[in-house]
Amino acid sequence: MAQGLKVLTAVLPQDVKLETQEYDLGAQRWHRTGETLPDAELESLKQHDAILLGAIGDPSVPSGVLERGLLLKLRFAFDHFVNLRPSKLFPNTESPLAGRPDIDFVVVREGTEGPYTGNGGSLRTGTPAEVATEVSVNTAYGVERVVRDAYERANARPRKKLTLVHKNNVLVYAGHMWKNIFDRVGREYPEVTTDYLHVDAATIFLVTQPERFDVIVTDNLFGDILTDLAAAVTGGIGLAASGNINPTGAFPSMFEPVHGSAPDIAGTGKADPTATILSVALLLRHLGHEEQAARIEAEVAADLEARDGSARTTDEIGDAIAARVAG
Amino acid sequence: MAQGLKVLTAVLPQDVKLETQEYDLGAQRWHRTGETLPDAELESLKQHDAILLGAIGDPSVPSGVLERGLLLKLRFAFDHFVNLRPSKLFPNTESPLAGRPDIDFVVVREGTEGPYTGNGGSLRTGTPAEVATEVSVNTAYGVERVVRDAYERANARPRKKLTLVHKNNVLVYAGHMWKNIFDRVGREYPEVTTDYLHVDAATIFLVTQPERFDVIVTDNLFGDILTDLAAAVTGGIGLAASGNINPTGAFPSMFEPVHGSAPDIAGTGKADPTATILSVALLLRHLGHEEQAARIEAEVAADLEARDGSARTTDEIGDAIAARVAG
């Protein structure tokens, strides 16, 4: 987080005044107070133009507590229906696909519906007769707005290609609704070429032919899975940035690395801050500072290109990129 | 399918009498009669020791009709709760991980529950007010039996390692039930080393460190996704075999390639029969013919090793492997 703010400060023009406020949320806070995201802080967060979220998750906190009580609470409360995750093959990375040309796609993951709604339950919990359900809730309202956003993004890119990923041969109710809306909205974007893939087949193409993708639109859970895979094949999860976007502007959008918090190396100076720094670029782009966003991305690429393989600390990477974007 | 039967006939010892019966099911039948799997044929299938299923799916049939009406109907009717999908890195394949040592793991995918049950529905279908749900149904009964099967398999392998894959930080009801049962059953297998991964992280490790896996146990949908990915990284979906197994023997088990039917090349002689041939090996192993199963697998590896890159027809590949296993 410190490195992200360092680069943000370095890249901003003199006449842009940056005001930041830090919120102490996460594992330590939960251990101290039992709170994840109190209402007062949620209200206060609403006043900001954008949120930069540090990676969360810690094995000392029961699985689900911070994920549901903090991260997903923010995504749902601020109606972040566009979860934007770009994948580019950066230079000099350990991708098993290194050397493949032109991997440059973006996943538009739905962020407020699907299996992430918390619907479901458990009956006779812990007994041999337990039944546990998870309900994926999908609305035409929710699907249409994210599909439309994805068409807009595809239409603005040179290749103008949009792929819908779902599993409509098995999840026929949600899958057919997604496909019907995808086809209907598509008639308003005659220049966009469209394509449909089942999620299982999409994982194959991400590994064997990632160049085929331009924009992918998909549901919340499939998007979660595909973007970790996409990160793995395009340079590592240490480089994957994301934006939780509310395109209406009704609530602040939130930017975060795709990766978790790596509590095993927290504070050791070994964490790679690059994904957070690239999330700052997405934040700047969202707020209209395209030039600064592009500069960060170019300098991250240059920094990776210049790596000589020796280990650098978190601070050293942050300093190097901050110096580049400033200079 | 013809090549699978050819190899099956060639490998069997003289004293084993093979009786086969062909069932005309699939896209052509559906177009002709509107039927997918009539009750009489389902009854008749019950009489067999095992079923070899040809790859299904055809774009001329609406998505879901054959998947739900034939393939999933069989898996559910015959209670195929262990969907077994081995992944080995075969020689001389186009895997992006070619040259990596010791990729040899097996996915035990639950086959009768989860998001595959067909629970859910659509309200106000086709209108802007549509709501579509998909319900993942999980029972302690269903989870325990597949988890136990996976422990048995892990315990019988040299490395004795079992990884549970789920998403219990978001799907807390089903995810916690899976994890609790996994931990509880694990106490009966003290020699098995265990591990838990979220499904998104599992996709990363499948690409970057597939050697870390020995046996993976997971739910129906995650298993679907992970096994296509596993196939992609270990030599291609053209080589991935699977068994839909009812370990109780109450109903016949069913063996099939993981890939679909490739209707674009059907009948052109270009389809690679290897996944079907490897499914025959799983079928033989299930029926107790371990020696013949191992011979097929060894000769498929030898056949791949001997490839000189020139294109072979479906028949040529089948003939080559049949000659090897017989000789």
Ligand SMILES: CC(C)[C@H](C(=O)O)[C@@H](O)C(=O)O
């Ligand atoms: C931490 C977890 C809840 C989250 C998700 O599943 O969305 C993460 O995996 C992500 O991709 O942002």
Ligand SMILES: CC(C)[C@H](C(=O)O)[C@@H](O)C(=O)O
């Ligand atoms: C065809 C489809 C219903 C099936 C599945 O999703 O199980 C297939 O993808 C598989 O993996 O066997």
